[in-house]
Every structure is written in C-alpha cells, then in structure tokens.
Amino acid sequence: MSYPELTPQELLREGFTSPRVTDEPWVVRWDAFRGDLAAIEELVLGLLPPTVAFHTSGTTGASRAWYRSKEFLWSEAGMLSRLLAPHRPDAALSFVHSKHLYGALTSVLVPARLGIPVWYRPGFAGRLPPAGDHRRWAVMAIPWIFSLLRRQMAWVRSTGHVTVLHASGMIPDASLDFLAEAGAERARIVEVFGATESGGVATRQWSEGTPPDWSLIDDVSFADPLRPDEGEVTLKVRSPRLAFLAGDAAPESCELDDHVERLGDRDFRFTGRRTRLVNVNGRRFNLDRLEDLLRPVLDCADHAVRPVTDPLIGEHVELLVVLRPGTGLGDLDLASAFERMGLRPRGVRAVDRIDRTEIGKFRRVQNIETIDAGAIS
Numbered sequence: 001m002s003y004p005e006l007t008p009q010e011l012l013r014e015g016f017t018s019p020r021v022t023d024e025p026w027v028v029r030w031d032a033f034r035g036d037l038a039a040i041e042e043l044v045l046g047l048l049p050p051t052v053a054f055h056t057s058g059t060t061g062a063s064r065a066w067y068r069s070k071e072f073l074w075s076e077a078g079m080l081s082r083l084l085a086p087h088r089p090d091a092a093l094s095f096v097h098s099k100h101l102y103g104a105l106t107s108v109l110v111p112a113r114l115g116i117p118v119w120y121r122p123g124f125a126g127r128l129p130p131a132g133d134h135r136r137w138a139v140m141a142i143p144w145i146f147s148l149l150r151r152q153m154a155w156v157r158s159t160g161h162v163t164v165l166h167a168s169g170m171i172p173d174a175s176l177d178f179l180a181e182a183g184a185e186r187a188r189i190v191e192v193f194g195a196t197e198s199g200g201v202a203t204r205q206w207s208e209g210t211p212p213d214w215s216l217i218d219d220v221s222f223a224d225p226l227r228p229d230e231g232e233v234t235l236k237v238r239s240p241r242l243a244f245l246a247g248d249a250a251p252e253s254c255e256l257d258d259h260v261e262r263l264g265d266r267d268f269r270f271t272g273r274r275t276r277l278v279n280v281n282g283r284r285f286n287l288d289r290l291e292d293l294l295r296p297v298l299d300c301a302d303h304a305v306r307p308v309t310d311p312l313i314g315e316h317v318e319l320l321v322v323l324r325p326g327t328g329l330g331d332l333d334l335a336s337a338f339e340r341m342g343l344r345p346r347g348v349r350a351v352d353r354i355d356r357t358e359i360g361k362f363r364r365v366q367n368i369e370t371i372d373a374g375a376i377s
Contacts, residue, residue: 002025003025003026003027003119003120003121003129004024004025004026004027005026005027005028005029006026006027006028007028008028008029008030008032008040008043008112009043009047011026011028011108012043012044012047012048012108013047016052016098016099016103016104016108017098017099021098021108021120022097022098022099022103022122023122024122025119025120025121025122025126026119026120027117027118027119027120027129028108028111028117028118028120029117030111030112030114030115030116030117030118031090031115031116031117033115035115036115037113037115040112040113040115041074044070044074044109044112045070045071045074048070048073048074049070050069050070051067051068051069051070052067052068052069052070052073052104053065053066053067053246054066054067054068054099054100054101054104054196054243055099055100055196056195056196056197064245065245065246066196066197066243066244066245067243067244067245067246068101068199068241068243068244072240072241073104073105073109074109074113075240075241076101076105076109076199076200076241077105077109077110077112077113078113079199079200079217079219079241080105080106080110080165080192080200081110081113081114083165083190083192083203083205084110084114084138084163084165084190085114087136087138087161087163087188087190088136088161089114089116089136089137089138089163090116090134090135090136090137091116091117091118091119091134091136091137091138092106092110092111092114092116092117092118092119092137092138092139092140093118093119093121093128093129093137093138093139093140094106094107094111094118094119094120094121094139094140095120095121095122095139095140095141095142095145095148096140096141096142096168097122100196100357101196101199102167102168102194103140106140106165106167107120107140110138110140110165111138114138116138117134124144124148128152128155131155131158131159134159135159135160135161136159136160136161136162136163137159137161137162137163138162138163138164138165139162139163139164139165140165141164141165141166141168142166142168142169143166143168143169143170143171143172143174144172145164145166146164146171146172146174146175146177146178147172147174149162149164149178149182150174150177150178150181153181153182156182156186156187157182157186159186160186161186161187161188162182162186162187162188163187163188163189163190164178164187164188164189164190165190165191165192166189166190166191166192167191167192167193167194167200169288170286170288170289170292171189171191171211172292172295173292173293173295174295175189176210179206179207179208180208184207184208187207188205188206188207189205189206189207189211190203190205191203191204191205191211192217193214193258193270195254195256195257195258196243197242197243197254197256198237198239198241198242198243198254198256199239199241199242199243200217200220200241201216201217201220201235201237201239201256202214202215202216202217202220202268203215203217213263213267213268213269214260214267214268214269214270215266215267216237216266216267216268217239219239219240219241220237220238220239221237221238221239222236222237222238222262222265223236223237223238223252223253223254223255224236226262226264226265230262231261232259232260232261232271233259233260233261233262234255234256234257234258234259234260234274235255235256235258235259235260235268236253236254236255236256237253237254237256238252238253238254239254242254257273257274257275258270258272258273258274259271259272259273259274259277271286272286272288272289273288276288278307278315278316278317279314279315280313280315280316280317280343281313283342283343285317285341285342285343287305287306287307287317290305290317290341291303291304291305291362293340293341294319294337294340294341297333297336297337297340298321298332298333298337299324299327299331299332299333300321300322300323300324300327300332301322301323301324302321302322302353302354303319303320303321303322303354304319304320304354304362305317305318305319305320305341305345306318306320306362308346308347310346316345316346317343317345317346318345318346318347318348318349319337319341319345319347319348319349320348320349320351320354321348321349321350321351322350322351322352322353322354323350329348329350334348
C-alpha cells in the first residue's frame with residue numbers, strides 16, 4: 001500500500017467527510033512546519049468552518065448532528081495532545097475514519113497540534129508505513145487494531161516506543177496480549193472515554209497488567225454530587241467542550257448512555273452501555289464483553305451478540321455469525337463459545353453480513369437465516 005502525500009492545506013480543504021480523506025490512504029507532513037505551532041494553529045483555524053457537525057453513530061437511536069465551534073474542536077485536540085505529549089511521539093499512524101469526532105481529532109487535528117507527520121490507513125489490509133527515521137509512534141486505534149499490531153509485531157519492535165490511543169468502545173482483550181508481547185518498555189495504551197455529544201471526559205493509561213479505573217480529565221467534573229449510598233448510575237458530566245444541537249447553546253451538562261460506579265470525586269468504574277446490557281435469568285451480561293470473549297474461539301468472518309425478547313424470562317441474547325466461504329455452523333466450536341459466554345443463547349443465526357459503523361460498532365444484520373441453538377450440540 002502506498003501513502004500519497006497531501007499538504008496540510010489540501011487535507012483541511014477536503015474536509016473531514018471527503019472520500020479522499022476517509023476512504024483512501026494518505027500521509028500529511030505537519031513536521032514541515034518545523035515546530036512552528038502558532039503557524040499550524042493559524043492555518044487550521046483559518047481553513048476550518050466556524051462550526052463543524054458530527055453525527056452520532058445511530059447504534060442507540062436515530063443519528064443526530066452535534067456541533068462544535070472550530071475553537072472548541074481545536075481545544076479538544078489540545079486535550080488529547082497533552083495526553084500523548086509525555087510519551088514524545090514523533091510520528092502518528094491512524095486507522096480512524098475522520099467523519100466522526102474521534103477520527104477528525106486523531107487523524108487530522110492531534111497530529112497537527114503535535115507538529116508530527118501522520119499516515120492514515122482506511123482498512124485492515126495493506127502495509128504499515130516504514131518506521132524509518134521515526135522511533136516513537138502514536139497509533140490512533142479502534143478495537144480491531146490491536147489484532148493487527150499483534151500480527152505486525154516486527155514493525156512494533158522496529159520502533160523505539162508505540163503509544164496506542166484508543167477511544168471507541170470497550171477495549172478488547174487483544175490489547176492486553178499486545179502489551180504483553182510488545183513489552184512494557186516499548187508500548188503503552190492511552191485510553192479516552194467519551195461520546196460525540198460530550199467529547200472526551202475521562203482517561204486511563206497503562207503499559208502492563210489490567211486496565212485501571214477511569215479518572216476525569218482536568219476540565220471535566222461530575223454534574224451531581226456523590227451520594228454516600230450511591231450505586232450504579234448513568235454518567236453525567238460538566239465540561240467546557242460539550243457539543244450543541246443546531247440553533248441551541250452548549251448545554252450545562254451532558255448525560256451519557258453509560259452506566260458507571262463512581263469511586264470518588266474524580267474516578268469511576270465503567271459497567272456497560274445501557275443498550276448493551278441484558279439480564280438473563282437474573283444475571284447481567286455486557287454484550288460487548290461477550291463478543292470479545294468469543295473472538296478467540298469462533299473461526300468465522302464476523303460475529304455479534306444482540307439482545308432479544310423472551311416470552312418466559314423477558315430478556316435473552318442471540319448469537320449472530322458470518323460464516324467463512326465453504327464452512328457451515330457445524331464447523332464452529334459452539335460448545336466452547338457457549339462455555340465462554342457463560343450462557344446458551346436463545347438462538348444462533350447465520351447472516352450474510354453484520355452492518356457496522358466505521359469504527360466497528362454493531363448496527364444491524366442483513367439477510368438472516370435462523371438456526372435453533374437448542375439443536376446444536
């Protein structure tokens with residue numbers, strides 16, 4: 001795969017949603033400014049429109065357009081840059097589609113704020129850019145990138161250090177395997193928690209072991225005081241970087257679609273997204289976690305777990321699989337899959353494909369063929 005060069009001016013004039021920017025590989029040399037960050041800021045703010053709209057993914061309801069002023073967008077990029085700056089990246093590799101907020105920031109604006117070159121790759125296939133003269137890389141990731149990095153461990157080991165920035169859903173177990181294989185001295189994960197409506201609200205980072213709990217970013221606070229007897233709540237925050245709807249002012253606070261356990265004035269533990277939590281016979285399951293558990297044992301092109309209604313117990317789940325060409329359900333180790341899930345799904349469905357957003361979130365399925373899981377040994 002080649003990476004045709006775009007000038008910073010060409011990149012910004014194309015816009016975040018241009019197919020040339022979202023669907024084709026490219027490289028932009030922000031290092032051509034030789035550290036003149038004032039000139040970069042003048043260029044970026046001069047070419048961005050006064051307000052920029054980003055749409056929610058549509059996975060939890062109708063997609064909506066949320067707006068940010070270009071100044072607040074630049075401020076958000078500054079926040080992410082400060083998280084990366086202590087690790088001193090001198091080049092960036094991004095896999096994140098720029099039509100969404102996270103991609104616009106990490107593929108375009110964060111490398112600009114750091115003054116470093118950035119290579120963008122729109123898909124799984126193809127070569128990584130040569131490490132070359134750049135020893136310390138920032139990799140802007142979505143969940144499947146950890147599997148790619150594990151396959152490209154020779155590239156990782158040819159660098160001095162790799163910082164992986166992740167901010168698009170539950171981080172997979174492959175991230176822990178990646179850190180273990182790369183080594184704590186060579187790799188680190190910086191993770192950001194947020195949404196299109198809120199921007200980044202919390203962060204955590206680690207280089208070995210299991211992920212720590214989340215801490216609010218400096219300019220973010222909980223919207224409500226912590227109650228002594230408080231249990232699990234939806235996450236509600238205040239921030240100067242909240243987006244606004246067309247014709248409205250920025251809100252004072254934002255309530256996200258995420259369940260958390262607050263651990264103090266600044267920290268919390270994430271327990272799941274409202275629409276991805278189900279209770280089956282009194283046991284609660286996080287569907288994102290179930291999908292990640294299945295990845296090592298399901299030899300299929302794609303899979304998903306989705307909630308369904310059950311006439312007896314109210315809630316249940318179904319397992320959806322996209323089979324590889326020439327294979328059938330009998331070729332899958334479903335017994336191991338059910339064991340890892342900790343429950344037997346109400347049904348297994350072979351589907352032609354699973355429709356996902358550009359950052360991998362489950363949206364819907366196409367052309368379903370129903371298979372009764374009870375008939376599968």
